[in-house]
Every structure is written in structure tokens, then in C-alpha cells.
Amino acid sequence: MGPFDHWPTPGNGMEHFFGFIGGETNQWYPALYEGTRPVEPDRTPEEGYHFMADMTDKAIDWARSQKSLMPDKPFFMYFAPGATHAPHHVPTEWADRYKGAFDQGWDAVRAETLARQKASGTVPENTDLTARSELIPAWEETDPQMRPVLAREMEVYAGFLSYADHHVGRLVDAIEELGELDNTLIYYIIGDNGASAEGTMQGSLNESMLLNQIPLETPEYMREHIADLGTPRAYNHYAIGWAHAMCAPFQWTKQAASHWGGTRNATLVHWPARITDAGGLRSQFTHVIDVAATVLEAAGLPEPVQVHGVTQEPMHGTSMVYTFDDAGAPERHETQYFELVCNRGIYHKGWSAVTMHKVPWLSAAEMGHPVLDDDTWELYDGSTDFSQAHNLAAEHPEKLRELQRLFLIQAARFNVLPLDDRSAERFNAERAGRPELVQGKSQQLYPGMVRLSENSVLNLKNKSHTVTAKITVPEGGARGVLIAQGGAFGGWSLYLHEGVLTYCYNLLGVQRFTVRAGSPLPAGTYEVAAAFTYDGGGMGKGGEVLLSADGEPVARGRVEQTQPFIFSLDETVDVGSETGTPVSDDYGARGNAFTGTLHWVRLDAGGDDHDHEADPAHRMTIAMSRQ
The missing domain is CATH 2.60.120.200 (Jelly Rolls)
Known part of the structure; x- marks a missing residue:
């Protein structure tokens, strides 16, 4: 009902929108909108429908139409699939490609992942695997009868990621067919700001059971319905142990903005007309806020000073273009704060200081209502410890205090303060002072x-x-x-x-x-x-x-x-x-x-x-x- 002066309506960021507007959606029966108008899929899952394929088709059709009718106009596309956020939905044959691939369990998968990362050069050779939290059970501690279910959860997830990657490839192929691939800057960012640890220790066939605190999913129920995982008959999520494994070699998961496991994602950048170091690796620190600045510099566009007559706050990001030609260029994004539910971190010139205030899957009551001043800070030297495996807080107390002070400076500068570790109260519209759409009885x-x-x-x-x-x-x-x-x-x-x-x-x-x-x-x-x-x-x-x-x-x-x-x-x-x-x-x-x-x-x-x-x-x- 408006006002229609913000995303996703035309003229306010994007000229066209197709997709879902919630944090997640059913991939088989998605809640779709085109602009602000709700639309329905043209087929059922039984007729071959899946949102990832549909979204890709729509993106390809849009790109083709734009280049056909206005060939000289450059295009910008933000392609944000639901994959691989929960629910993990994928055609069964894609999940079956990974049968047996995860029977060894999450501890072994973490070690195997780090070995592949080292072999590919994407992490330093001296990177150590961080310790698994005692809050997460070892694979050997899980119920042997549940292991086939747990392994299948990961097979479905892996199939979902492969399926998504396949359709991203279709989109890239379509851009190549249009003759625009060499001169198109593509960012491929993979991850959900750390994998999601919101699936309980055994995973779930229906996330809503977790959110409603109705424990209907017994181990027997999970075993009986193992074939439903990934299909239209489930709204599934994997176990916390897999979330941690998907963040290897780092500690923690999504919601832990303090540690790299909750923030760091693999990113590919492709632009053959400008980047000559094909397959090259870059290690300068960058942050997602740098993407917009990079796009503007790449396109030769100035940073907007005003939008619709409103003066804009200067962008905080740093363009990454300087890294494209020189792998050894001095780092320009030298400092970055992190904060979510008072899980805090600060990066500065290779060092990081972090503190965990709230474990993602535990309530404040379960944690004993922690006090901010009692949080324990950790210190890591990124020049020798890529994965934050070795806490140096005791060895370098002055360095830790320096970074703690820097966090407060950054927090004040970028409106993080006052720190507020209330949880649900901040989501209560009445207490937070936000308007509510529906009132009365x-x-x-x-x-x-x-x-x-x-x-x-x-x-x-x-x-x-x-x-x-x-x-x-x-x-x-x-x-x-x-x-x-x-x-x-x-x-x-x-x-x-x-x-x-x-x-x-x-x-x-x-x-x-x-x-x-x-x-x-x-x-x-x-x-x-x-x-x-x-x-x-x-x-x-x-x-x-x-x-x-x-x-x-x-x-x-x-x-x-x-x-x-x-x-x-x-x-x-x-x-x-x-x-x-x-x-x-x-x-x-x-x-x-x-x-x-x-x-x-x-x-x-x-x-x-x-x-x-x-x-x-x-x-x-x-x-x-x-x-």
C-alpha cells in the first residue's frame, strides 16, 4: 500500500525486481513477487518447478531483453538466490550425487576441507584447523542410528549447492552468448555470513517445529522420514555440527560476527577485459561494503552525493580495483569492526580482537545472562594465523587493549554504540518505538x-x-x-x-x-x-x-x-x-x-x-x- 519510494519499487535502486522478500522461502512453492505484485509459479514441483531454475530463467530473459532493445546500455544485476539458505530443497537426483560422501561425519569433513583449501592455495599452508567447541558433539558422540539421517542432511545440502552453481553457470553462459562476458564484472559471493547453526543438534524436517518449541521430531521420526529430506514434503535444515563444518577452518558459525566463522566467505571476481591474472589469488582484506565502491570505480561512475534531493552519507567501503592488477598491492581497507547481538570483533592491519557474548543456539538464560564487561576478548595475528586458531591475548595484552580501544572508536563513529544485548525486546515494536501495521482486535x-x-x-x-x-x-x-x-x-x-x-x-x-x-x-x-x-x-x-x-x-x-x-x-x-x-x-x-x-x-x-x-x-x- 506504499509509500512506494523504497526498494524494490522502480526508480529506487532497481528498475525491475523478481524474487522473494523474506529471509528465506520454500524452493518448491516460493512466495514470489514481481515488483510489488505477488505472482505464482507457472508449474508445480511435479511438473519440474524449482525456484532456482525459475529465477535463473527470469534473469536470463531480462538480460537478453535489455541487450536486444538497448544494446549500448550497460546492465547491473543483483542475483540473490535462496540457495543455500534453509530450507534445503533440491531435486533428489542432485542430492544422490553425494551419497556416501559425508558418512565420515563433520569432524572428518572439516579436516578434509582444510586439506583441499591448502592444496588449492586459497588458505596459507600453515593454516591450522580451529578446535571444535565443546558445545558441539563430536561425530563419534552422535547416535549411530542417527548418522544416516545426519549424513543425508549434508548430501541434500551439497546437492543444493551444486544445483545452484549449475544455474549460476547457465546465467554466465547466457551473458557470454550475448557477447558481454569479457566486459562484465561478476562477483560470486558464496555463503550465509557463516553457515546457519539454527537447525538444532539433530537437524529438522520442518524448521517451524524448532521455532514453535514443539519437539515432535524424535530420532525415530527423523529416521522414518529420511527420504523426505530436500523434497516438497519437507522444510528441512541440517544439524549444527554441519554448520560448523561448513565454516572450516574457522571457529563458530552464522550470528557469531566476532569470529571469521560467522563472517568470512569465499568470493570469486571475474572480469577478463580488466583482470589479466586469471586464476590469481588476492589476500588484501576486503569487506562486503567494498563491493559498491568497486562497481562504481569499475563503471567510471562517481559516488552519489545526493539521491532524490537527499544528501548521502559518504560510502564506508574501499574499492577493490587496486588489487586487480597487483597481488602485492598494499592493503587499503585496513580497519573493520564487526558486531551482532554484542558478539564483537575488530580487524586492523592483520590483527583481530574478538569476543563472543552470545552463542548462536543458546538463549541468554541458558548462558546465565552474560554481562558485557565480563566477556573474554581474544587476540589473533592474521599474518601467521589465518584461521584464528591461536589466541595471543595473554602474550600481547597491550596489543589487545589497543584493538579494544579501536573497536570503541569505530563503534562510536559508525553508530554501533550504545551496545545493547537485549534480545527479544529489540524486536518488540512497542518497546523499540516502531509502528505496527495491524492494530485492534x-x-x-x-x-x-x-x-x-x-x-x-x-x-x-x-x-x-x-x-x-x-x-x-x-x-x-x-x-x-x-x-x-x-x-x-x-x-x-x-x-x-x-x-x-x-x-x-x-x-x-x-x-x-x-x-x-x-x-x-x-x-x-x-x-x-x-x-x-x-x-x-x-x-x-x-x-x-x-x-x-x-x-x-x-x-x-x-x-x-x-x-x-x-x-x-x-x-x-x-x-x-x-x-x-x-x-x-x-x-x-x-x-x-x-x-x-x-x-x-x-x-x-x-x-x-x-x-x-x-x-x-x-x-x-x-x-x-x-x-
Whole structure:
């Protein structure tokens, strides 16, 4: 609804946008937007659809059209796939290419990875493998019966990365066919700012179980569903041990901005017309903020001083162009701070000082509510210790103090201060002073309103509520979805099945509670409703469901348990049909639109809200998992 003066709308960064706008999306049933308009895939997974292939096709089509119609105009493309962020979705044959490749476990894989890195010259020969945290079990400590599941998680991930790389190759080939490859600067940055350690110690078939704190995934369940990993039947994530292995040879993972395991990524730069040292390696320190400055210098464009009349803060990045011709050029990006949830680090002229304040997968309560002043700082000399394996804090206390002071100077300069180690409180809009889109206890929606994010509609979790729809059933009856929230991995839906009013509550894709009227609705206009009476006594409890038509009861039933925190990371609320995966097995992902006339749908929330009982630290976990 606007204002349309920011990304991704035209004229504000990009002229065209296609993709998803959340932190992640289902690769088989993605939540897609073209500009600000929601769009749906043209095929199902069974018909060969996968988002990575679709995104690549769209990018190739755009590049071809641009060069065909305006051949003299240079193009800029930001190609940001969901791969390999969770969920790890890939055609089974790609995962099967890696069968047996990870049976040796994550400890062995870390050592093998470092050996390959040394052989390729991408890390110094004297690089040591950092120690695995005691918080992460050794492979030999895992349950032998679970190891096939754990290995399959990694086979799926590896297949997903290969599949993504294949499609990036298609895009590069298309640029070459256009005759533009030699004079196109390509950055290929691989990684999720450190691999994600948000998949628990055993991994998951459905991330939402972790976020809702409903431990339905027993080891037996994981073994029974091993074949579902990577397929449309799962929304999977690998175990923490694999995340750590994917950050080899460094310590820690994503969210640990203090250490290289949480920040450092492999990067390829390709520009044959300008870079003559094909296959060459560069070791000067660079940061992602340097990419924009590099692109501007490469294109011969000045840094913008004003945009739409607004004076811009000078860019903080340093162009990397100076490294293209000279592998030994003196480093220009000499200092860089890092901070996330008070995990802090500072790099300066080869040295780094770092401190871990919060372990990514532990809450503040589990860590004993650490105090910032009690954090232990570590010191590393990058000239001799590429992987941050040898802490020199005790040997060089003056150097450590120098870098600690420098961190504070940089933190003050770039608005990191004041340091704030609150977690969920910062994501609470009311406490943080951010506006909220949805307020009050009632919201009316209309047909055609689809792909509404969870934050765009009234929150009905952990409270009594009523969903009412005004409909007209034609002669011969009607079928289809009136309103649905979430999808096959958790949500609820009110719909007509073969003319019969039906309500389905899908608990994390494991159990479906269905309440159905006894007979089809005859032709006519009705106000149909599903009234949910919440049990109370905490979050995620069950409740009684009453279905009615024009106030007359037509069915009663029970939902034994509900999702307390989130329905989905990417699925949405849809009125008049359901996009993405279906909540109920009564209808499919296609052809589920209501065949009668839907006038409106109203959501009404009761006053028995239990959301205040949520653990603030868990809200933080949910927020960080969306990144």
C-alpha cells in the first residue's frame, strides 16, 4: 500500500525486481513477487518447478531483453538466490550425487576441507584447523542410528549447492552468448555470513517445529522420514555440527560476527577485459561494503552525493580495483569492526580482537545472562594465523587493549554504540518505538488479497477468535478456499469441500484436526463462521471449534494443540484461494479458488491473549532465524 519510494519499487535502486522478500522461502512453492505484485509459479514441483531454475530463467530473459532493445546500455544485476539458505530443497537426483560422501561425519569433513583449501592455495599452508567447541558433539558422540539421517542432511545440502552453481553457470553462459562476458564484472559471493547453526543438534524436517518449541521430531521420526529430506514434503535444515563444518577452518558459525566463522566467505571476481591474472589469488582484506565502491570505480561512475534531493552519507567501503592488477598491492581497507547481538570483533592491519557474548543456539538464560564487561576478548595475528586458531591475548595484552580501544572508536563513529544485548525486546515494536501495521482486535479482508505476510494480519494465536465469511453459493453448490493461513507445514484453513463447510488446523504438517459440517450448503447467501474457543492455561494449547452458517451451528470439533509462535517463515494469508502449499489434504496447491462469490472475510480476536507468556529469548531466536 506504499509509500512506494523504497526498494524494490522502480526508480529506487532497481528498475525491475523478481524474487522473494523474506529471509528465506520454500524452493518448491516460493512466495514470489514481481515488483510489488505477488505472482505464482507457472508449474508445480511435479511438473519440474524449482525456484532456482525459475529465477535463473527470469534473469536470463531480462538480460537478453535489455541487450536486444538497448544494446549500448550497460546492465547491473543483483542475483540473490535462496540457495543455500534453509530450507534445503533440491531435486533428489542432485542430492544422490553425494551419497556416501559425508558418512565420515563433520569432524572428518572439516579436516578434509582444510586439506583441499591448502592444496588449492586459497588458505596459507600453515593454516591450522580451529578446535571444535565443546558445545558441539563430536561425530563419534552422535547416535549411530542417527548418522544416516545426519549424513543425508549434508548430501541434500551439497546437492543444493551444486544445483545452484549449475544455474549460476547457465546465467554466465547466457551473458557470454550475448557477447558481454569479457566486459562484465561478476562477483560470486558464496555463503550465509557463516553457515546457519539454527537447525538444532539433530537437524529438522520442518524448521517451524524448532521455532514453535514443539519437539515432535524424535530420532525415530527423523529416521522414518529420511527420504523426505530436500523434497516438497519437507522444510528441512541440517544439524549444527554441519554448520560448523561448513565454516572450516574457522571457529563458530552464522550470528557469531566476532569470529571469521560467522563472517568470512569465499568470493570469486571475474572480469577478463580488466583482470589479466586469471586464476590469481588476492589476500588484501576486503569487506562486503567494498563491493559498491568497486562497481562504481569499475563503471567510471562517481559516488552519489545526493539521491532524490537527499544528501548521502559518504560510502564506508574501499574499492577493490587496486588489487586487480597487483597481488602485492598494499592493503587499503585496513580497519573493520564487526558486531551482532554484542558478539564483537575488530580487524586492523592483520590483527583481530574478538569476543563472543552470545552463542548462536543458546538463549541468554541458558548462558546465565552474560554481562558485557565480563566477556573474554581474544587476540589473533592474521599474518601467521589465518584461521584464528591461536589466541595471543595473554602474550600481547597491550596489543589487545589497543584493538579494544579501536573497536570503541569505530563503534562510536559508525553508530554501533550504545551496545545493547537485549534480545527479544529489540524486536518488540512497542518497546523499540516502531509502528505496527495491524492494530485492534478486528480486521476485514477481501477476495484477491493474497500473499499477506504473518505480520500483515491480525494475530490469532494463543487466544479465542472467530473467522467469519460472507459468501454466496450458486446453484449446483460451491467448493474452494475462503481463507487460509500458512501451508502444509503448519496453518489453518476455512473452506468448502464438495460443498461442505470445513475447518482444518494443520499442526506443523504432522497432525491435521478437521471439523466438517454434515451436509453441503444449498444455494444462497450466508455468513459462515469458525469460532475457536481457546483452552487457556498457557501458549500453544488446544481449543474447541464451532462452525456455523447464519448463526446456526453446523459442526463442532476439537483442536488438541496449536502453534504458539509462528505459522510459517514464508507462507502467507490468502483470501479466496490458497497460494503455496495447501493447509489441508482436501484440496491441492492448484485449482483451490472458491467457486462461489466471496464478499468478505473478517477476523475477530478475543481478549484472552496469552502472548505475554512468551519467553523473550525465544522471540529473538525466531527473529534471527528469519535472517
